Amino acid sequence: MLLNKEKWPEFVEKLIGKNLWAPKLEGEAMRFALVAEGEEVSLEYGNTRVPPKGTAFPQTETMYRFQLGNTDMQEPKLEEERILLGVRPCDARAMAIIEKLFRWDYDDPYFLKRREMLTLVGLACNDPGLNCFCPSVGGAPDSAEGLDLLMYDLGDSFLMESVTTKGEALLAETKELLTDSDADAVKTKEKLFADAGAKIKRTVDHIGIPEGLPGLWEDPLWRRVSASCIGCATCTYLCPTCHCFDIQDEVEGFEARRCRMWDSCMFEEYTLHTSGHNTRPTRRERTRNRINHKYSYYVDKFDVIACVGCGRCINLCPVNIDIVEILRQVKEELQ
């Protein structure tokens, strides 16, 4: 279906009552936020600064509340259904990738319930960022994986293609704003997104890396690439596929809650044992873990690389630690 851009405000208006979230400028950075009544939604952005993974996997999630000295637990109600508008294909793929983990040895109720209540409306990338490398890791600027509906910006209109029944339902609800697409539109789309793919200059050759990484365990390369790491969580917190969490109790007076929150393998206390022993005592081991987890362990377990090539960790690393460059060096060592 086609949505003429003149109808865009009406289209957004129709969705606003349904708990609509879209990229919004907060300070100088784009982030997904609730769209209030009568607000304009702009899709003029590359990647949001913080990925939308938090909508299914919040940075802080209350599992239950309790009072000290009392065994009753109150579970909070999960939020209602929501629509995310303008999700980039890489971020949607990431949701599909981490879902494998949350369905692994048991079904994680928190992630899965939230995920089920989400409708992801994607926006294919006409103009990928300079550190994007999604095609190298199985994605594409117009990948539909993980999305319910994908919009392609054709200039004057959006071509809307539903991917799931949720997407179909959304198209049905807004059908009076839409017109049938034609062969021309599809042709334009194909040309535009082939061009978009060609704009991506950064590449990772991952052939052999998942199997090869364990053999590089003590390689001097890890010291080299981690020497400048300051040990912050920018790369992991802003990564759409990083999914590590910690569970902590928070007590205030007699009121307490158990919550789980994002954790980062780049933090010192991440693998700190009660004994005081730390299995990853320095940033060398921690950096090695970040790369191994994404490009080896996850592949081994779930048959997919846990990196979607969104480029955030490269763009935002305070000291220019560049995963594409690390993987190039890994590849070099393997040859």
Add this chain to the structure above:
Amino acid sequence: MDLEQLRKTAAEVVARDDVKYLIGWKKGSYGSRVAPAFVEDAASVIELIFSPSCTANLATYLTLVEKTPLPRGQETDKRKVALMAKGCDSRAVVQLLVEKGIHREDVIVIGCPCPGMIDQSLLAGKYGDTEERSEVRWNGKDFTLVRGGDEIEIPRNDVLAEKCRLCRHPNPVISDYLIGEAVKEWDPAEDSGVGELEAKDVDGRGDYWEGQFSRCVRCYSCRNVCPLCYCQDCILDRLNPTWINRAVNFSENTAFNISRAFHLAGRCIECGECERVCPANIPLGKINRKMAREVREKYGFEPGLDPDAEPFQASFKPDDPEDFIL
């Protein structure tokens, strides 16, 4: 900057038996980015650079060294570390000396007089960015961006980092080697970049910071990059008791940011790293510069200038002002 002199000096320094490595800058992986370089041998000095992209303060690496338990019979590497330092970076070194975070004999300062650094996000925003490597140079008054064979003149104030606009000490305040000539100091703006905020009333300021701190993702990049945030046992990492909860919300985020600001009062040397690295673009420099200015104006104290000074928060003078105490 005389790169030849820099590399010659660096080669001499790293060739010494009592030097572990030299921390400097090298070209980064894309665009005009630079990356920290750890140079261990004379052959590698060729990668060292000093350009308007060297905004980062490398002094943080002096205290970021991880001290892991050693097998019996082994000793820690006690060799010196050499550090390339601009004016602001050298102030961090001095403040670390004042606090005895490092010892003078453990560090060799390669002083780099600094004509002012660029803000990469301003540069990318105004002049675009490329995957292909480019280079920014000083051209006397302004900057030149060398990209794909083109030379683009960039007016200094277009891309100058805020910390540099407000800088009062562009020349290293301490150094063992000085590369090139001292630069002429410039007039910093009067209000430390906080005038607009100070003009707001208490509620207005509260709203402003609520908006800012609510966005914090608690990645702790500001803490980790800060050369003066080097407590071995940081309250943020404490689990028992949890002084500050890991939960991310306005209340905990504020507790974190305010604690850090107070811990830096009279210690912050205004290198602007916290603000540069924040992925949520929280203007942390405003808090720290405001604190620094209060200390400067009320107590006449400026940290990181005199290695023999007493730490501000550990010194008391009978005539210290106290009119703000209720």
